[in-house]
Amino acid sequence: MKSPAPIAVLAALSLTLTGTPTAAAGPLTAVATAPATSTTSGDIDLSTAKAVWVAPDLLAWPAKALPAGHTPAKLTWRLHSSPRGGITRTGNTLNAPASYDLTWQKTGLPASVLTTHPHLKDYLALKAPAALATQAGNILKGQIAVTLHDDRSRLHTATGAQVAPVLDTLYARRAVQNSYGVTWSAGRPTLRLWAPTAHKVTLLTWPAGSAADAPTATATRTAMTPDSDGSWAARGPVSWKNARYLYEIDVLDPATGKIRTNQVTDPYSTALTPDSTRSVVVDLTDPALAPAQWKQARPPKLTRSVDQSIYELHIRDFSASDAKVPPNHRGTYLAFADQGHGTRHLRALASAGLNTVHLLPSFDITSVPENKSAQQRPPCDLRSYPADSEEQQRCLQKTAAKDAFNWGYDPYHFLAPEGSYASSTQNADGAQRIREFRTMVGGLHASGLRVVLDQVYNHTAAHGQAAPSVLDRVVPGYYHRLDATGKITTSTCCSNTATEHAMMNKLMVDATVSWAKHYKVDGFRFDLMGHHSVSTMKAVRTALNRLTPAADGIDGRAITLYGEGWNFGEVADNARFVQASQGQLGGTDIATFNDRLRDAVRGGGPFDADPRKQGFATGLADAPNGSPANGDPAAQTARLRHETDLIQLGLAGNLRGYTFRSQASGRPTAGAKIDYNGKPAGYADQPGETVTYVDAHDNETLFDALTLKLHPATTMSDRIRMNTLALSTTAFSQGISFWHAGADLLRSKSLDRNSYNSGDWFNLLDFSMQDNGFGRGLPPAGDNKAKWPYQKPLLADPRLKPAPQDIRAAAAAAQDLLRLRHSTPLFRLGSADAVKAKLSFPASGTASAVPGVIAMRLDDTRGAPVDPRLRGIVVVFNSTPAPVRQAVPGMAGQAASLSPIQAAGTDPVVRKATWDRAAGAAHVPARTVAVFVQTR
CATH class of the missing domain: 2.60.40.1130 (Rab geranylgeranyltransferase alpha-subunit, insert domain)
Incomplete structure (x- = not known):
């Protein structure tokens, strides 16, 4: 994730006093x-x-x-x-x-x-x-x-x-047993709020259909009844269905040391009025909110988590520019049920083997106006400016805070769908946004795709008395993580929540279960998961496992979980709890993103001062781009050997216990002994505990990374080949395969490294394959200006802009990779024991090794067979700009042939790859990944 747009937070009143007071108190x-x-x-x-x-x-x-x-x-x-x-x-x-x-x-x-x-x-x-x-x-x-x-x-x-620890001691054991928000019995709703430090809580209700800004004086006031567990409850009549409501809470504000009256939405809101001004009493089981396709369509079933091939997608990106989608559906939930270019492309990917769409945040957020008439557009003709101009980003900044776009990592209400993705302001009001969200899920299921939701429980958009603050206005000082002085920590970007506290833990678990049960989604990705504990993630897993098809309409055990396992901030190195971070989730079947392979494939890291540092798929050592950041030839060669090891380990699922002959040292080395920036490179116990990726919404797209790192004279056809080669390291990995939406289409964000608030212009995703998004001006200065000197000459170079036929060629090559991954279970073994038995890198660290080339063998004659058709596979990744002959030790005399998928595929170059049976060697064209199969 990246920081959402800045949100004004009220400064705490200073209560500092030094020296002697005046005589009067x-x-x-x-x-x-x-x-x-x-x-x-x-x-x-x-x-x-x-x-x-x-x-x-x-x-x-x-x-x-x-x-x-x-x-x-x-x-x-x-x-x-x-x-x-x-x-x-x-x-x-x-x-x-x-x-x-x-x-x-x-x-x-x-x-x-x-x-x-x-x-x-x-x-x-x-x-x-x-x-x-x-x-x-x-x-x-x-x-x-x-x-x-x-x-x-x-x-x-x-x-x-x-006070959070003592509140947990006093109340948590009983409070966690309750259901919060709105529950239903015999057609009547009960509303319950946990507010143990409140002096009084009054429920304010307005009739269904009343104005979202109806005056407080017109509300019906119902005194809520306190319970000894710290909660307050009120049971209402049948007529409360679809009513608007707020809680009015008399509570001490620590910032002022005084009691204040807060009118606040429900932390457990499942529906809201536009712009989240009021919560709405809805029944999520109401048949009127269940579209037929959502009820009937079933997602594909997975045998293991490693069967996932994931496509990370932003809801608005999917259709904002799609001319085949009705105008009022563009950028909304409903577009996923339309027959636009995006739906056609997703179905083509699904036919090739893609089975999961990961949606960026879709819960209620603060950064986008939900009233369509309030959404602003840039007051410029953006297309009129040159490809390397500063004007596009300058114009966009005028409306960035009020336009229709944001990634959405600024949580407001965790259990309610975001209203800006509804098809109209009216449909953002109350229950209709729920129906439209379910329409989206049904459309994706009908396209043969599972749905993963991006969840952001590690922070809120605001705290204290700021308008978007909810939790801190209900139980001040409880829901957020405090530093040693009592200040709310902000290492995530914003107001860090404390899921180590029982009721924040419960809110996270309850919200996740609600999305699974009431929206029938199939998985969850957890933003900055390392800021949560292993015990919290296990609690999520346990709660989901309790969901059954008979009782809940969904098999919770089939729901997949993964997240960002980064280790930083006030929780780093298990300072507050055992973190759900890389290397600490063994046996949970919860995966973390593998940055090791990502960096080795792309080269350098996301925060390099010079973005031209090269890697395996960007010309390191064999096609230098002239940047001093790459070092001299000897340094490049040494780094290439090490990065080859990181990729080989990633292909093996990044297992800590997987041993192979290191390309760098020539000695057998366990994954945990390979270095990654001073840490063990291998950290997983099972391959399903790693997500293998080379780009995501964060940082530059894969195409943009290639643009920055490849030698500028690299031809477009070679850029496409390197794009395919990079994606192949995820497609042929034993971990979970993950692609950023558009990686298969050479998607560019005009070199923007952090497009969270860069509008539709820089976030273009054109499924009609006419425009990849490159050359739309210098990216926004806030996160990119230091890189403009590198970016400007590239954006001005028309040779770096793919033509439609280039985009189509890249898309076809990527779909062949999906077909290959899902053509055999050998690419998805699913267990560490099977990987250790069957997967090897025979040439690594030997005299047969060719710099810039990886030879991977999957031998199904070792251990229990998993593929009734194949005895084995040899994959050769040739990142060099020349054809290679790669001998594979131990394969002399063994027959193999190019995979039928590649032999009949769209790439004429890979069809030139051949296998020399007598020598046990592959001949592979430049910048090509070739898959050779051994039939039974």
């Missing part, structure tokens, strides 16, 4: 006063939350926040509380209705606490008295401050407290 506001001797040089700031309230009788205090030279035994701590806020200070004292002494515990925090909260390992334990512990639930509804006094009773520190 007053609120803790930002008033600078003269230094005095009555306080030490500590931190008096209630806008922070350095203390952590762990359990009713236990708090944690950071050891590094002690006065210099003092031991804990000589210090004094107190917790102060005020039911309605307004804590003030007089001298060394905080003025609050109640204060409780806290006792330092020499034994430290219990092991159970440190197991659950490992980031508290350097914290002190403070014991709370019974009078505090028994009133914890009530105290948590008000303002809380914790003070530290030195051995002379001087106030050293005053801070707030992080």
Whole structure:
């Protein structure tokens, strides 16, 4: 993912005070006063939350926040509380209705606490008295401050407290058993909200069909009933069906230290009015919301997760420019049920072997107006500017914040479909967007394709009192991950959520199950999955496994899961929990993206200052582009050997326990011993735990990477061949194969490396195959300006713009790759044992090895046979600009022939590949991948 458009978040009110207060007691506001001797040089700031309230009788205090030279035994701590806020200070004292002494515990925090909260390992334990512990639930509804006094009773520190752990201790065991949002019984709805720190919750309802902005004064007000588990509920009449509603919550705002009344949508909203101003009471089982095709069409079944061949697609991209789609359906859910160029192309891919479409975020987001009349268009004739002009991106920036396009990684409501993809503003209102979303799913199923939804539970678009904030206005300070000072962490880009907290974990699990059960989708991709724990991902898996065809209309065990297993931020290296990151999901059948093969195929990395660093499929060592980033010839040759190892390992499913002779060292080496930027390259226990890819929505498209890295004089026909060669490393990998939409069509985003908010113009996806999107101007300056000096001469070169016949040739070659992958189970063995038994790289690290060439053998005579037609396969990847003779040790005297798929395919060059039986050697044309088969 990439950062969504910036969202204005209200700054917290500063409550910092240093020095001596005035004689009169007053609120803790930002008033600078003269230094005095009555306080030490500590931190008096209630806008922070350095203390952590762990359990009713236990708090944690950071050891590094002690006065210099003092031991804990000589210090004094107190917790102060005020039911309605307004804590003030007089001298060394905080003025609050109640204060409780806290006792330092020499034994430290219990092991159970440190197991659950490992980031508290350097914290002190403070014991709370019974009078505090028994009133914890009530105290948590008000303002809380914790003070530290030195051995002379001087106030050293005053801070707030992080409350999520104690809320979980008090309420989670029972609260997680509830169903939240709207549930139905005998035709009547019950609405339930978890708000344990609220003083009062009132349900505001407006009749079905009323204006989305109807005044609050016209709402019917229903007092909600609190429960001891921290939830509030109200049961309504039958007439509440399709009613609009908000929760009105009286809750303490930690930023101001005062009670405020928030009117907020339901975190469990499943339907909304346009622009998410009100939640809507809907019954997801209502037959009126079930299109016939959605009910009847069935997706293809998979035997194993490695059977997936995935196409990553943005909903708007799919049809925004498709002239065969009705105008009011373009860029919407309904286009997937139309007979446009996109549907025709997806069906052609499905016929070749593609079986899964991965949709970028389709839940409710903040970044796109759902009222169609509010969506703006660039006020320029973009086609009038030169291919290398700055003007296109300059014009687009005028409307980028209000146009119809965004990737959608800015979550607003996790359980509701996004309204901007509805066919009209009216159909974005309430339940109709649900029906249209299901129409999309039904259309894809009818095209022979499974549906994977991109889920973004790692952050929200806003927090605090900002308008798009929901969770933090219901239970302030609970749903987001805080740093040591109580500030919300933003390592993901935005307001990081804390799925390690029980009710955020539940929200993630419940939302995922809802999409599976109520929309019949077939898989999920988790954005920045490494910011979630392994236990959370296992909880998702367990909950999905409970879904059955008989009870739920879907087999949850068949649902596939994968995500971004990156290790960074405040959770890095398991700082908060065992992360769902690369190498830590063994045995879960949850996959992570394999960046090792991606970088080796493309060359360099996504954040290189010089984007011309070459790789296996971009001319490294054998067709240098002249960039100094590639090093001298010796350095290039050495890097090519290492990148060959990374690709070979990726072809073997990136297994940590797979051993092969290294091209770099010539010695047998286990995958876990191959280096990738100082980390083990091999990390998977099973091949289904890796997603093999060479491009995705993030970073430059494959075509654009080739454009930047190949020598500028490379012919278009050779660029197509290298595109096919790069895609073949995913198609013939034992992992899950993944392509970015349009990778088969030479798709370009005019070299844009982060097109999340670059509009329809730079995100063009033309399934009519007339325009690949290259040369539409310099990409937006925000993420690309540093690369403009490299990009401008390329965009100006007309030789680099594919013609329609070039796009068609690339598409046909890519479909042959799909046919090959799905022609035999040997490319999808599914188990580490089978891969270790059958897959080898006979020439690697031997005198037979040819630089820039990989020879992969799949021998079905070893281990239990999996293909009744074939004894084996030899695949030769020739990335060099010359034909090669590649001997395959151990194959002398064995018969093989070019695959019938390639022999009858659309590429005349690969048909020249031959097999020398006597020598056991393949003759393969330049920049070609050839598949030789051995029949039984």
